[in-house]
Amino acid sequence: MWLEGPARPLLRTAGFRLALRSLALSLGGAALVFVIIHHAAESIWREQIDATVGGALTDILSDIQRNQQGLAQNVRDTMAEGGGLFYADIGPDGTLQAGNFSAPPAVLARWTGARTFRRREGLMLPPRVKAVRGIAHRFTDGDTLLIAENADPLLATNALIARSFVAVFGTILALGLLSGYLAARTESRRVDAIATTLREIMNGDLSRRVPVGPAGDEFDRLAAGLNAMLQRLQELMENLRQVTADIAHDLRSPLARLREHLELSRRRFTGPGLPQMFDEALAQIDQALDIFAAMLRIAEVEAGTRRSHFAPVSLSDLLEALAETYEPAFATAGIALTADIQAGLTLRGDKDLLQQMIANLLDNVMLHAAGASFATIRATRTGQRISLEIADDGPGIPPEQSTRVFQRFVRLDAARRHPGYGLGLSLAAAIAALHGGGIALRENRPGLTAVIFIDVSLES
Ligand SMILES: Nc1ncnc2c1ncn2[C@@H]1O[C@H](COP(=O)(O)OP(=O)(O)OP(=O)(O)O)[C@@H](O)[C@H]1O
Ligand SMILES: [Mg+2]
Structure with a gap:
């Protein structure tokens, strides 16, 4: 009956999950953009290099044909002209015949068409060059001509794109998580505010209303709808x-x-x-x-009008006095009444009504707990909650009837031979609600325990 439930972790709120979903979409979008940028930048670099080395190859081939001086001599002549490209004439045995760089046989075997190779794959290059891109041309006499260009700008561009990607990815991730957390916290607070109000309403204060904010968002619309209801x-x-x-x-x-x-x-x-x-x-x-x-x-x-007469009541004293008053009547009925009452329990309330509520429950034990031999009044306070129990070891009531007996005029068959109208528990429940509390009946195995909770933090 009490709208409590454990506090839900923020990460499990709908707001946070929604934020996570849009975060995943943003990250996916960012990744796609970077893949496209990376691809485009690399293509531009490659096409540029491939055109340069392709042109150089055409030049050398036409020189060879024209001057008939052989590959090695033409490579040396072309290098002498400068131009910044890398050349290698590698003989069938893998030795460098002429050129300013060289590739090991493993690289040579894989070098078909335009390829990019790094120095760490065994290439002999000037110290500042980390990678080259170029083409391999194989002659019928077994020589291979490699023409390549420094590919470091290509690698640098790739590295820059990767670094930007990590930075953008990280920023989106951090901002997304932060906004998810903030959304979840706001949502939690608003739901808590609604739940608190509903709890107070269930505790009997029907005049309470759910707070409606000025934003007019879905929570405000829900709150307005709840309030109208x-x-x-x-x-x-x-x-x-x-x-x-x-x-x-x-x-x-x-x-x-x-x-x-x-x-x-x-x-x-x-x-x-x-x-x-x-x-x-x-x-x-x-x-x-x-x-x-x-x-x-x-x-x-x-109607709640008695709330205006509320004054501090010592519940402990009230219960002790009632236990003392009822004890002889219980003893006559063959029931030993004991009391286990925490000292100093106080609350703001209507003393007469509280007395009536407890008397109704004690009367019920005397009337309906046929064959009981023990009854106990227990009262303790835990935190902001006073809990009061009246237990007997009589026949009890079937668990499925434990809510129905609070309805007006409901009396179970066994009670029909005793005087009564079936209104005692209704009045007790109304009194508990007036004091910001609730009442429930639980099985005592054997017997029945009436439990009353009064939340003293709700006292006005
Ligand atoms: N301690 C109990 N043991 C067994 N049955 C109980 C006990 N307390 C209540 N009941 C059952 O719950 C029914 C409703 O109780 P309630 O106090 O509302 O009415 P009543 O005692 O019959 O009449 P009234 O209190 O109006 O004089 C009882 O008729 C009885 O059947
Ligand atoms: Mg009764």
Whole structure:
């Protein structure tokens, strides 16, 4: 019945999960953009290098054809002209015939078409050059001509793109997580505010409303909807209470007059059997008047007007006194009543009503716990909550009836041979709610335990 539930971790809120989803999308988008940039930049570099080395190869091939001086001589001549390219004439045995760099046989075997190779793969290059890109041309006599260009700018561009990617990725990740955390915290706070209000409403204060913020967002719309529903509910409840109270009130006067009339008639008329008839009629009217009195009391308590009379009450003293008062009657009924009451329990409340609530529960034990031999009153405070238990080891009630017996006029079959109207628990529940608390019946195996919680942090 109490809307509590453990605090949910922020990471499990819908807001955080939504933020994670959009974060994943942003990261995916960023990754795609970087793949495209990387691909485009690399293509531009490659095409540029490939065109240069392709041109150099055409030049050398046409020189060879023209001057017939052989590959090695032409390579030396071309290098002498400068131009910044790397050349290598490698003989069939793998030795360098002419050139300003060289590649080991393993690289040579893989070098087909335009390729990029790094120095660490065994290339002999000037110290400042880390990688080259170029082409291999194989001659029929077994020589291989390599023409390549420094590919360091290509690697540097790739490294720059990778670093930018890491920076952008990290920033999106950090900002995404932060915004997810903030969204989750805001959402949690707003849901907590709604849950707190609903708890107070369930504790009996139907006048509470869920806070509505100025933003007009989905929470505000939900809160406004809840408030409209609560308003309607409160009106209906008040209506119902009013009607019940009016009926009880309006019927009480004619009944009281009828009672007076019967009383007078009993004195005036005598005859065989008449006094007994009058007595029975009077007893029935008294019962009806008692029921109306009890219903009006419940209506009064539920209306909450008694809250204005709240004053500090020593619950411990009240319970001790009640235990002492009831003990002889319990002993006569063969039930040993014990009390285990924490000292110094106080709360703001209506002393008479609290006494009535406990008396109703003790009366129930005496009346309904047939065959019980023990009963206990226990009261403790944990944190902001006072818990009060009245337990017996009688027959108890079936667990599925434990909520129904709080409805007005509900009495279980076993109780029918005892006097009562089925209103005692309704009144007790109304009194507990008036004090910001609740009441429940639990199995005591054997017997029944009535548990009352009063949240003293809600005291006004
Ligand atoms: N300690 C108990 N052991 C077994 N049954 C119980 C106990 N307390 C309550 N009940 C059951 O719950 C029903 C409702 O209790 P409630 O106090 O509302 O009404 P009542 O005692 O029958 O009448 P009233 O209190 O109006 O004089 C009882 O009729 C009884 O069947
Ligand atoms: Mg009762």
